[in-house]
Each structure stands twice: as C-alpha cells, then as structure tokens.
Amino acid sequence: MSMFRVKAKAAGGKTNVKMMAKHEMETGRRKDKSGQLIPAQFLQTVVVKHAGNVVFEANLGTAISKNPYLGFSFAGGAKGDALEVSWTENTGKSGTDSADIR
Amino acid sequence: MSMNRRTVVKAIAAGGALMGLGALMPRVALAAWNKDAFSAEKQDAAMNALYGSAASESADVVLNAPDIAENGAVVPVTVSTKLANVESLAIFIEKNPNPLAAEFMVPAGTDAEVSTRVRIGQTSNVTAVVKAGGKTLSATKEVKVTIGGCGG
Numbered sequence: 001m002s003m004f005r006v007k008a009k010a011a012g013g014k015t016n017v018k019m020m021a022k023h024e025m026e027t028g029r030r031k032d033k034s035g036q037l038i039p040a041q042f043l044q045t046v047v048v049k050h051a052g053n054v055v056f057e058a059n060l061g062t063a064i065s066k067n068p069y070l071g072f073s074f075a076g077g078a079k080g081d082a083l084e085v086s087w088t089e090n091t092g093k094s095g096t097d098s099a100d101i102r
Numbered sequence: 103m104s105m106n107r108r109t110v111v112k113a114i115a116a117g118g119a120l121m122g123l124g125a126l127m128p129r130v131a132l133a134a135w136n137k138d139a140f141s142a143e144k145q146d147a148a149m150n151a152l153y154g155s156a157a158s159e160s161a162d163v164v165l166n167a168p169d170i171a172e173n174g175a176v177v178p179v180t181v182s183t184k185l186a187n188v189e190s191l192a193i194f195i196e197k198n199p200n201p202l203a204a205e206f207m208v209p210a211g212t213d214a215e216v217s218t219r220v221r222i223g224q225t226s227n228v229t230a231v232v233k234a235g236g237k238t239l240s241a242t243k244e245v246k247v248t249i250g251g252c253g254g
Binding site for chain 1: 134135136140175176177178180193195198199200201202203204205206207208209211212213215216217218219220221222
C-alpha cells in the first residue's frame with residue numbers, strides 16, 4: 001500500500017499538488033496503557049520528483065500532525081505526467097510512491 | 103542507476119567529503135535532515151542550527167494560521183512569500199518540546215507557498231521563516247490552543 005495519497009492537478013502551466021500520508025507520526029513522547037513510552041516513528045523526509053527533477057522537498061519533525069498533509073505548486077507538469085514521491089522514516093524505513101497528474 | 107539522489111548525498115556525507123563538496127553544492131548540503139535543528143529544545147538554538155543565525159521580522163513573509171486552534175493536534179498552517187530566490191521555508195512553534203516543525207526546500211520553479219498541518223502543544227507563537235537570497239526573514243503569529251496536541 002502506498003504511503004501517500006497524491007492529488008495533483010495541472011492548470012494554467014502549473015501543477016497543484018495536495019498529498020496526504022497515512023501515518024501516525026509517533027512523537028516518542030506518548031505512553032501506552034501500561035505507561036511505557038511508545039518509540040518515535042515519524043516521516044522524516046519527503047521528496048517529490050517530476051520528470052527526474054526534484055520539485056519539492058520536505059524535512060519533517062514530530063510536530064507535524066498525524067496523517068501529514070503537504071500542499072504546494074510547481075511550474076510545468078501536464079495531465080498524465082507521473083510524479084514520484086520518495087519518503088524516509090526516522091526508523092530508516094523508506095519507500096517510493098507514484099501518482100499521475102490529472 | 104539504482105541509487106537515488108538522497109542515497110548519494112548520504113554516501114557523500116558518510117565519506118566525510120561533505121566539507122569540500124558543501125562549498126560547491128550548498129543546496130545539496132542544505133537538504134539533509136538537520137538532526138541538531140530538529141532536536142533543539144529552544145527556538146533560538148533550532149534556528150541557529152538550521153540557518154546559522156536568527157531571522158529578522160519581515161512583512162514579505164506571510165504566515166497563515168488560525169487565531170484560535172480548537173484542536174492543537176491538527177492546526178493548518180500555510181507559509182508563503184512573494185520574495186524572489188527563495189531557497190527554503192521553515193515552521194517553528196516556540197512552546198513545543200522541539201520548536202522546529204518542518205523545513206521545506208523550494209527548488210526554482212516551485213512556488214514559495216507550502217501548506218501543512220502541525221501539532222501545537224499549548225498556546226504558542228508560531229514563526230514562519232523564509233530563506234531567500236541569503237537572508238533569513240520571518241513572520242510570527244500567536245495561535246491560541248484550547249485542546250493541546252501532545253496529550254495522549
């Protein structure tokens with residue numbers, strides 16, 4: 001399953017991207033029912049590429065809400081083009097999702 | 103090629119070659135997740151770790167955040183600026199355990215406008231910082247929180 005749900009829309013020479021990850025963004029400060037700290041597990045970096053070029057890059061901390069939302073626009077991009085979204089977690093886990101511009 | 107750009111950056115950093123390359127490719131060096139900045143517990147320290155200096159207030163930086171957040175766990179924040187040559191944007195929340203919430207890199211061609219949602223533990227000043235043309239500029243706004251974002 002992909003981490004990010006991406007909605008990218010091309011209009012007027014620009015592509016507007018709204019994306020949301022399904023992620024708890026565990027801060028490492030919460031405790032579970034038995035009083036044990038839940039270890040931090042959050043998305044650290046997100047890189048969005050279009051046609052091989054980086055169009056957006058985010059470094060995230062634990063202050064980002066759970067199910068992180070990111071919205072931005074970049075010049076260029078056409079309907080049907082693919083966006084590549086790569087992410088890494090603080091745990092070292094990583095992955096890449098792709099989405100088409102609509 | 104199986105390696106993506108980030109692995110290449112990491113490999114370079116690990117090899118200790120970053121010092122020399124950093125001067126040649128400041129943008130690449132900037133892009134790594136800044137552990138010192140993200141784990142700093144004071145806003146000044148976080149800002150110093152990220153940008154090397156404090157930011158000066160500027161009307162060119164636009165921070166869109168609610169006056170009152172009913173739920174501190176999900177506060178929509180938008181940072182934008184009309185300045186040219188923007189390199190990066192960052193969001194700081196002064197009273198959070200780690201004030202630096204996020205840093206966004208804006209390559210040429212990408213609008214200097216980013217929206218996200220943050221956690222705010224208690225009523226706090228939220229500061230947006232924009233790095234443009236070598237200068238760091240900021241805008242600050244207080245967001246009142248009625249239910250904290252860090253409770254379990």
